[in-house]
Amino acid sequence: MATLPSLPTSSLPIESQNGKKGEEQNPTPLQEYDDLISTLPQHEGWLPLRLRKYQGSWFPEHNLPGVIAVQKRFKARPTDLFVLSFPKSGTTWLKALAFAIITRTQHPLAHHPLHSLNPHQCVLTMDRLFALGQASTIEAMPSPRILGSHMPFSLLRDSIEGSGCRIVYVCRDVKDVLVSWWHFHDKMRPAEMDRVPFAKALEMFCQGICHSGPIWSHVLEYWEESQRRPEKVLFLKYEEMMEEPTSHAKRLAEFMGCPFSLEEEKEGLVEEILKLCSFENLRNLEVNRSDKRDAVHLAKFETLFRKGKVGDWTNHMSPEMARKLDEMTQQKFKGSGLTV
Numbered sequence: 001m002a003t004l005p006s007l008p009t010s011s012l013p014i015e016s017q018n019g020k021k022g023e024e025q026n027p028t029p030l031q032e033y034d035d036l037i038s039t040l041p042q043h044e045g046w047l048p049l050r051l052r053k054y055q056g057s058w059f060p061e062h063n064l065p066g067v068i069a070v071q072k073r074f075k076a077r078p079t080d081l082f083v084l085s086f087p088k089s090g091t092t093w094l095k096a097l098a099f100a101i102i103t104r105t106q107h108p109l110a111h112h113p114l115h116s117l118n119p120h121q122c123v124l125t126m127d128r129l130f131a132l133g134q135a136s137t138i139e140a141m142p143s144p145r146i147l148g149s150h151m152p153f154s155l156l157r158d159s160i161e162g163s164g165c166r167i168v169y170v171c172r173d174v175k176d177v178l179v180s181w182w183h184f185h186d187k188m189r190p191a192e193m194d195r196v197p198f199a200k201a202l203e204m205f206c207q208g209i210c211h212s213g214p215i216w217s218h219v220l221e222y223w224e225e226s227q228r229r230p231e232k233v234l235f236l237k238y239e240e241m242m243e244e245p246t247s248h249a250k251r252l253a254e255f256m257g258c259p260f261s262l263e264e265e266k267e268g269l270v271e272e273i274l275k276l277c278s279f280e281n282l283r284n285l286e287v288n289r290s291d292k293r294d295a296v297h298l299a300k301f302e303t304l305f306r307k308g309k310v311g312d313w314t315n316h317m318s319p320e321m322a323r324k325l326d327e328m329t330q331q332k333f334k335g336s337g338l339t340v
């Protein structure tokens, strides 16, 4: 397997290095696609935030310009690594792991940027940058770049096809994704807005009306691509990562072209990286406990860390609700070979 070139010492996204926290001097939100977007089907989201349906998936209206711009303008480099997921599936964890593993020789763990930056500041979400008119930040990043997104594969295909880039994708039990979403929205909701009843959230989720929804086609597209091109698309499951973190960290490193050496393994580096990226560690860091957020991510960093457990759905769903979701999932994934 080809080895990724070492990242330059300053492999952090440019604005983090400059201390600008994701903001250019005068960011100008992208308006180029406003006319197109205004014609798309719309739906009130779980927050006071409009969703629009674009080529089969729902997106927050404010983010759609970025999604369309990536689809139409972005071209991947052969050395790019993309960390992709359906929201609330373990993106923050996977970004932290991928970044810590890839930069381990440049950033000794004791002084690693992840001690003071949220993983989303280390691996930027490219469609958000495009939406904010900051595409130049991505172009200016040295290779190899690590970039994140929740975009469905069908919308990314033209940007990456033939480039040779790699993708890591994480999926999660659909029931836990929904529960995580529901709590996330609850934390984000303005004080004057009522809490969305869980049953209503379930109904909208089943209809696919949520950020990047429907979840099933999102997961299935990446699963199928990982079956077609396993050397370029690594498909991970949150539950399996939780159960066997060490083997998954090693697998991730191998896939990214920077396997752990025997010496590194003996020194306990894999475990140290896992500890750095663990839920407990990240959640308790100053940067992730404060009210901090950056211009790229609208959510406060603390909202990204809740329980970090498998199976919390049992505390929120009736057996009937769980059965409904499980049946939908089985039916949607039928014949694909994917089990979750």
Ligand code: A3P
Pocket: 085, 086, 087, 088, 089, 090, 091, 092, 093, 176, 179, 180, 181, 183, 277, 278, 279, 280, 282, 304, 305, 306, 307, 308, 309, 312
């Ligand atoms: P819960 O709400 O179930 O706790 P995403 O990063 O895609 O937004 O996903 C958020 C979910 O991942 C939340 O799940 C969050 O607590 C969990 N999470 C965040 N960091 C994690 C980590 N380092 N390890 C495991 N889970 C993590």
